[in-house]
Amino acid sequence: MKSDAQIKQDILDELVFEPNIDETQIGIIVEDGVVTLSGVVNDYHKKVLANKVAKRIVGVKAVAEDIEVKYGDDFKKTDKEIAKAAVNALEWNAAIPKEKIMVFVEDGYIYLSGKVVWDYERKAAKRVIQNLLGVKGVVNNIELIPDVQPDNIEEQIIKSLERSANLEANGIRVQVDGDTVQLKGRVHSLKERELAEKAAYKGLGVRLVQNDIVVQYSPEFV
Incomplete structure (x- = not known):
């Protein structure tokens, strides 16, 4: 299992390769896979980008973002x-x-x-x-507010999940109640969790997706 120190270093290393972010402006705290970002940046885009960088690191279970934007x-x-x-x-x-x-x-x-x-x-x-x-x-x-009636939503979503090359669909369960979809199961990264939600919203008639998928790190996905 990845240690918090390893996760922090991976985020720092990834930030170094982002030309639009000064990694020295971003504070990172990791506790049990939960990342807290802090600091001050001069552009909202940098705040969004730092959040995306943290989410794509393997081992990260959740991201709490507390970066402040201050313009000159x-x-x-x-x-x-x-x-x-x-x-x-x-x-x-x-x-x-x-x-x-x-x-x-x-x-x-x-x-x-x-x-x-x-x-x-x-x-x-x-x-x-x-x-x-x-x-x-x-x-x-x-x-x-979808303008079509929900129809075969569960089947639509399952097929969409299976078509995604970047998503292990076997660990995801889909439950449908009218126009609301609940996702459950386990994936290996926050990125996969977000991809599953995106796939669910592709279902015709879906109004709301409740994403209860848990991120569970697995060494084989390093």
């Missing part, structure tokens, strides 16, 4: 400027139904609300605005 005076933006930039970014992305999404900005934090049909639309809305200058964080409260 030359890069600060007012909430009004951020809101206008966010609306423009949404309008220029063809994958996002901009007329169904509302933007609210307070102290550099963007709050998204509204209703969309597909999970990829919800995720795309967050993705296109999180790199805007002046943004400190994004809270995605967009609801998923």
Whole structure:
């Protein structure tokens, strides 16, 4: 089993290979496979990237992120400027139904609300605005309201899991209750856990995915 010290070193080594992050700005604490990230960065994208780096390390069971974003005076933006930039970014992305999404900005934090049909639309809305200058964080409260009735969801999801080359589907169980899906079982990394949830949201009629999959490290997957 990987020690906490090994996990910490693996995260540090991975951060070194990220040209957009200064690894010396990121504090890392690991306890029983649970990683806590801290520090101060000058760009929200760096905060998101540090979180992604930690999640893809084998042995990490969960990530608690406490990184603060502070922009220099030359890069600060007012909430009004951020809101206008966010609306423009949404309008220029063809994958996002901009007329169904509302933007609210307070102290550099963007709050998204509204209703969309597909999970990829919800995720795309967050993705296109999180790199805007002046943004400190994004809270995605967009609801998923499918426009089709649930039908054979369990079968759809199981087949989607099996098609994923980066996912060991045998350890995952799928339970469906109407338009809600519950995932259970064990995987070997947080990345696999996220891939399973992404696959579940591909089911036609799925409104909510409850991801109860546990990350269990296995030496054979080093």
